[in-house]
Every structure is written in C-alpha cells, then in structure tokens.
Amino acid sequence: MRAPAARRSYRQYCAIAYGLDFIGERWALLIVRELLLGPKRFKDLFEALPGIASNLLTQRLRDLELAGVVERAVLPPPAGIAVYKLTSLGEELEPVVRAISRWGSHFVTREPRKDESIPPNAYMFALRSTFRPEEAAGLARTFEVQLGERVFGVHIEEGRCTTWEGLPDNPDISITTDVRTFSGLLWHRLKPRQSLARGKLVISGDPADLDLFVRVFTHRLSAGPGQT
Amino acid sequence: MRAPAARRSYRQYCAIAYGLDFIGERWALLIVRELLLGPKRFKDLFEALPGIASNLLTQRLRDLELAGVVERAVLPPPAGIAVYKLTSLGEELEPVVRAISRWGSHFVTREPRKDESIPPNAYMFALRSTFRPEEAAGLARTFEVQLGERVFGVHIEEGRCTTWEGLPDNPDISITTDVRTFSGLLWHRLKPRQSLARGKLVISGDPADLDLFVRVFTHRLSAGPGQT
DNA sequence: CGGCATCCATTTTGATACTG
DNA sequence: CAGTATCAAAATGGATGCCG
Numbered sequence: 001m002r003a004p005a006a007r008r009s010y011r012q013y014c015a016i017a018y019g020l021d022f023i024g025e026r027w028a029l030l031i032v033r034e035l036l037l038g039p040k041r042f043k044d045l046f047e048a049l050p051g052i053a054s055n056l057l058t059q060r061l062r063d064l065e066l067a068g069v070v071e072r073a074v075l076p077p078p079a080g081i082a083v084y085k086l087t088s089l090g091e092e093l094e095p096v097v098r099a100i101s102r103w104g105s106h107f108v109t110r111e112p113r114k115d116e117s118i119p120p121n122a123y124m125f126a127l128r129s130t131f132r133p134e135e136a137a138g139l140a141r142t143f144e145v146q147l148g149e150r151v152f153g154v155h156i157e158e159g160r161c162t163t164w165e166g167l168p169d170n171p172d173i174s175i176t177t178d179v180r181t182f183s184g185l186l187w188h189r190l191k192p193r194q195s196l197a198r199g200k201l202v203i204s205g206d207p208a209d210l211d212l213f214v215r216v217f218t219h220r221l222s223a224g225p226g227q228t
Numbered sequence: 229m230r231a232p233a234a235r236r237s238y239r240q241y242c243a244i245a246y247g248l249d250f251i252g253e254r255w256a257l258l259i260v261r262e263l264l265l266g267p268k269r270f271k272d273l274f275e276a277l278p279g280i281a282s283n284l285l286t287q288r289l290r291d292l293e294l295a296g297v298v299e300r301a302v303l304p305p306p307a308g309i310a311v312y313k314l315t316s317l318g319e320e321l322e323p324v325v326r327a328i329s330r331w332g333s334h335f336v337t338r339e340p341r342k343d344e345s346i347p348p349n350a351y352m353f354a355l356r357s358t359f360r361p362e363e364a365a366g367l368a369r370t371f372e373v374q375l376g377e378r379v380f381g382v383h384i385e386e387g388r389c390t391t392w393e394g395l396p397d398n399p400d401i402s403i404t405t406d407v408r409t410f411s412g413l414l415w416h417r418l419k420p421r422q423s424l425a426r427g428k429l430v431i432s433g434d435p436a437d438l439d440l441f442v443r444v445f446t447h448r449l450s451a452g453p454g455q456t
Numbered sequence: 457c458g459g460c461a462t463c464c465a466t467t468t469t470g471a472t473a474c475t476g
Numbered sequence: 477c478a479g480t481a482t483c484a485a486a487a488t489g490g491a492t493g494c495c496g
C-alpha cells in the first residue's frame with residue numbers, strides 16, 4: 001500500500017475519492033472482478049477483458065500492485081506458474097463489486113448483443129449476490145459448473161455460498177452448458193428442464209439438484225434498492 | 229434510461245460492466261456523491277469538484293441524464309432555480325458509493341495534505357455509513373451541522389439516519405465548526421469536549437447531545453470487510 | 457453572474473507490432 | 477507466454493468566450 005496514484009488523483013480528503021483514486025480507473029474493477037474468483041495468469045486476464053490493450057493491462061496490474069490490491073505469486077509445484085492474486089485489501093473490494101453488480105443489473109434487460117462478450121467469471125461471481133440463503137436453508141451442496149472450456153466450483157452450506165474457478169472436490173452434480181444458456185437460466189429467460197430436454201445443458205447427477213441450483217441462484221427481478 | 233454510453237463501452241454482457249459503463253467514468257461517482265445529499269446547481273457541483281473542467285462537468289451531467297441517473301428540475305417558487313437531482317435509479321447508487329467509501333476509508337490514515345480539498349458533503353454523506361443504530365437505540369434527534377458557509381441536517385430515529393444539505397426543522401442542537409475539526413472528531417483525532425474548550429467548535433444546545441453525536445457517528449477503526 | 461460552448465496542450469487509451 | 481514499443485485516436489484539464 002502507498003500513496004494514491006500520484007498520476008491523477010482527485011486530491012480530495014475523502015474516503016470515496018481515495019477509493020476511486022485506486023480503483024476508479026478504467027478496467028481496474030473488471031480486473032478485480034476476475035481475480036475475485038481466484039488467481040489468474042496474465043493471459044487469462046487478457047482474454048477475459050476483450051478490448052484492453054496488453055500494455056494497459058500491464059500498467060493496471062502495476063498500479064493495483066502498488067496500491068496493495070493485487071500481488072504476484074507463484075503457484076506451488078508442479079504448476080509453478082506466476083499468477084496475480086488479490087491481497088486481503090483486494091478481497092475487501094467484494095462489497096464494492098457486488099454493489100455495482102446489483103445496480104448494473106438494472107440494465108441487463110435484453111439478450112446479449114452480437115458484439116458483446118459474455119464473461120463466464122462475471123456470472124459465477126454474480127451467484128454470490130443472487131444466492132438466496134432462505135431457499136437453501138439446511139442444505140449443503142457442491143456444484144460443478146462447466147461453461148465451455150472452463151470449470152467452476154460452487155459450494156453452498158449454512159446459508160453461505162462460495163464460488164471459484166477450478167475443479168471442485170466431490171461435486172453433488174456437474175452442470176455442463178454454454179454461457180448463453182447459463183445466463184438465460186439465471187435471468188429467467190430459460191427453464192432448466194426445457195434446456196435439459198433441448199440438449200443445451202447436460203448434467204451428471206440428480207436433476208432435482210439442477211432445479212435447486214436455479215431456485216437458489218436465479219435473479220430476483222426488479223429488486224429494490226437494498227444493500228449488498 | 230437508454231443504451232450504455234456508446235462512446236466507450238466495455239461491451240460485456242455483465243451487470244458489473246454495464247454499471248461501469250454508466251458510472252465508471254471519471255468524476256461520475258463524485259457527482260453522484262454530491263447529489264446524494266440533495267439537488268445541486270451547476271455552480272455548486274463545479275465548486276465541490278475542484279479540478280474538473282466546466283465542459284467536462286457539463287458532459288458528465290448530460291451522460292448521467294441520458295443514463296437516467298440524473299434529471300434537471302426547477303425548484304418551486306420563490307427559489308425557481310434550475311437544479312440537478314438524482315432520479316430513483318440514481319438514488320439506488322447509494323450502496324455503491326457507501327461500499328467505495330467504506331473501502332476507501334482504509335486510506336484515510338493521515339492528516340489532510342495541503343493540496344487536498346476537504347469536501348463537506350463527503351463527511352455528511354459518510355455519516356450514513358458510520359451511523360451506529362445500536363448506540364442510538366430508542367433515541368430521536370435532529371442535528372444542525374454548520375461547516376463553514378454550509379448548513380446540513382442530520383436526523384436519527386428508530387435506528388435510521390438521514391442527512392441532507394440545508395436547514396433542518398427544530399434541531400435539538402446546532403453544531404458549528406470547520407471541516408477539519410469535524411473530520412477530526414469523526415476519525416478520533418479530536419475529542420468533542422476539548423474542541424469545545426478550544427473554541428474550535430461552537431454549539432447551541434445540550435453538550436450531552438454533542439457527545440451523543442460523536443458516539444453515534446464516529447468511525448469504527450480497522451473495520452472488517454463487512455457489508456454496506 | 458450562471459450555465460455552458462470553444463479552443464488547445466497534455467494524458468490516456470486502443471490497436472498493432474515486436475521481443476526475451 | 478508475458479509482457480514492451482510505437483503510434484494514432486480519444487479523453488481530460490485549463491483557459492477563455494459567449495449569451496441570457
């Protein structure tokens with residue numbers, strides 16, 4: 001951690017302005033969104049953020065590193081690769097990203113446009129916000145979600161929900177589909193049993209667990225201006 | 229409300245990216261911060277945001293208006309002046325601003341620098357986050373806070389807190405001070421009775437209500453990564 | 457004045473090419 | 477793969493001008 005990005009600070013003695021000095025620059029919070037699902041390599045970040053220039057990604061990662069939000073780490077052998085991960089200060093940005101996600105969901109009112117990318121991580125992260133503890137009361141489940149090439153883990157237990165990118169241990173059910181279908185399920189555009197029947201979605205496990213997943217994670221439409 | 233600022237969108241089908249398309253541009257959330265305390269004229273906004281160019285403020289207000297976050301209004305006579313105010317969609321940004329404020333408070337660890345402005349609205353807004361309902365249980369109070377030229381109202385009742393810029397009705401106590409002292413009180417750098425004794429702060433009302441104010445609104449240091 | 461619009465120097469960004 | 481280097485386009489900031 002160090003003084004605000006001297007490059008271009010708002011120069012206001014105010015927690016909001018200070019925060020924005022660090023994570024208000026273009027792309028910064030989308031990088032954080034990606035890292036909230038776990039450590040990522042440069043390449044993964046680059047591909048998850050179509051439109052960013054590689055030099056700009058480099059610069060943002062440097063800025064965030066200097067800010068104490070991100071750090072470089074080397075995964076234990078045999079992986080042994082260098083990755084970027086959030087520090088604990090960076091993890092504390094989760095409420096910020098969730099609040100923006102909740103507000104931004106007002107604008108998710110139509111099908112994706114052709115020129116838009118559909119970032120899987122965004123959906124897996126959104127699950128943390130749309131999770132309804134009351135629907136999952138007393139239940140413990142681990143889900144494996146395969147979206148295209150990528151695998152995610154979702155675990156719910158005791159009214160809590162964690163999500164991450166990577167293989168889960170002993171999932172109760174594995175759900176394989178494409179991001180469009182997955183997004184459709186979460187936004188009420190598609191129904192799980194229909195998608196199953198149409199082959200847009202494949203599961204290994206109990207279909208009732210798929211229904212549970214959708215029930216627990218589907219978006220509340222026209223949600224009020226509450227917290228989170 | 230309309231499609232994301234076509235000018236420069238992230239083009240991701242994702243609530244976070246959509247949100248940032250609207251309020252991720254430089255200055256946008258600081259404008260929202262100002263308006264969260266009530267309608268403001270162009271001039272008030274311009275003066276509250278030192279460093280912004282007037283044309284850029286114009287453009288941001290246009291963008292926010294097109295986004296459905298801000299609208300122009302004319303105050304009822306005799307004022308009859310044109311102001312900018314938040315729409316209900318704009319009001320819903322309060323959790324976003326609060327989350328950033330909470331995170332950014334990690335960096336408020338020193339005295340203000342000479343080149344920093346100290347925006348009164350930021351502190352009055354912060355009260356909404358630092359408010360501790362448990363300390364105010366069963367109490368109802370209205371405070372008038374005079375910071376330099378500006379007057380603010382703070383009302384607490386039934387575990388709720390509202391703040392605004394402007395004269396409150398029948399305040400229980402009026403607190404007059406400068407922004408530095410006020411900030412010092414909220415951040416534990418100063419004690420209310422000492423500031424009173426030193427003449428940095430003047431009240432009309434019961435000094436016990438000043439103590440109450442500080443107890444109810446003072447910042448929790450090293451707060452965990454909780455919600456809000 | 458208040459509320460912008462215009463002009464212009466400086467930064468930032470985006471796109472592409474290149475390197476260890 | 478993980479970045480640098482380069483360069484054109486766009487955004488920003490500062491000053492100044494206009495107009496009721």
